[in-house]
Amino acid sequence: MRSIVAMCCFCEKVRDDTGTEPGGGLWQDFKFYMGTHMLRPEEVMFSHTYCPGCLSHYRDFLTSPKGATKGPGIEKRP
Ligand SMILES: [Zn+2]
Numbered sequence: 900m901r902s903i904v905a906m907c908c909f910c911e912k913v914r915d916d917t918g919t920e921p922g923g924g925l926w927q928d929f930k931f932y933m934g935t936h937m938l939r940p941e942e943v944m945f946s947h948t949y950c951p952g953c954l955s956h957y958r959d960f961l962t963s964p965k966g967a968t969k970g971p972g973i974e975k976r977p
Contacts, residue, residue, distance in 0.1 A: 901942055902936075903944050903946050904944070904946065905948050906946065907950040908947050908949060908953075911929055912928060913927065913929050913945075914926050914948075915936075
């Protein structure tokens with residue numbers, strides 16, 4: 900049976916929910932996590948999400964779809 904591990908899309912840290920309620924675990928380095936739990940890559944499935952650090956860093960980017968789709972200079976075209 901595969902484990903489902905939450906991984907940050909930006910920094911690729913994973914969340915270790917072992918012994919905590921889901922979502923309450925500590926974020927740590929992917930290789931450290933795999934070593935600690937003696938897992939091989941084929942034994943885990945990743946659920947992509949954002950760690951708290953990246954979420955706050957990229958919050959403006961993530962919450963402004965208009966800003967992401969509106970390219971520069973479009974409204975100034977003659
Ligand atoms: Zn992150």
